[in-house]
Amino acid sequence: MKRTRSTTVVIVGLIGIVVGLLTNAGLAASGRALLVPPVILGVTLAVIGFVVIALAWPIRRAVRGTATTHLDPFRAARTAVLAKACSVTGALLTGFMIGLLLFLITRSVIAGPSSVWVTVISGIGGAILLIGGLIAEWFCTLPPPSDDDRRGGTEPGTSRSHA
Template identity: 40%
Template sequence: MRRTRPSVLIIAAVLGAVVGFGVDQLLTSAGRATFTPSLLLPVLLVLLAAATVLLALPIRRAITGRDRTPVDPFRAVRVAMLAKASSLVGAIMAGLSAGLLAFLLTRPVAPVGSVVAVVTTLVSSLVLLAAALVAEHLCTIRKDDDDEHAEPDGPPEPGLGLSHRD
């Protein structure tokens, strides 16, 4: 499994920002109030961040040898996938919050309550993104010396491997 690429996170954040700005633009053009995230959302994002890191810590201890219990590969993959998904959610929510905030700050009078809710969501999204990337790093297994000498997955190129006549 490959680690999450920064380009994927940047694209997710940009798309989230476009959606956030666009939703508020559509709502106000229809005469409705702007979208304001619930104050429970930042709490849930921070709890998800803490859970992701706490689930990755035992795997890191087993990998580094501090814990004598063997690493359950299925659990390690699940936690790594949770970290990857959490980083995407953090990037999307950070972008969405940034889009909402950009819309609110471009208005002549910004509603203070909405700005506070959007800023707390933005900060908690960034906390989730950082925690998910840390958890993904904690689940990374070091490369063995045997990995460098392993044969490639695909068929050998002509002239480089053994032929049928050898």
């Protein structure tokens, strides 16, 4: 599995900004209440970001060679996929909260300051989820093979025959 590219994060974040901006614009145009995320959303996203890093820490120790126990490869794969999902979801939610915030602060009638701060807290929680996912992905990557491995041994999937 390849690590999440920065272009993917930026594109998903921009999509989130557009969707967040259009969501509140559509709600305001139809006369409905604006979407303001609850405070617990930002806190929950931040906690999930830290939990993903905690799940990836044993994998980092096993990759670096400092672990004392055997690493289950299926657990490592599941953690890597979870980290990738968290990074993409964090980018989307951060962009969505930025879009909501842009709509709130560009209105002629300013919404209550509490709704602006709650949206900022949710955006920070989404950013922590994004960063936590990227760090956990980095923890789950294998280092490149050393020069001795390349010269002395055979590449995986090839045979060594001298004619």
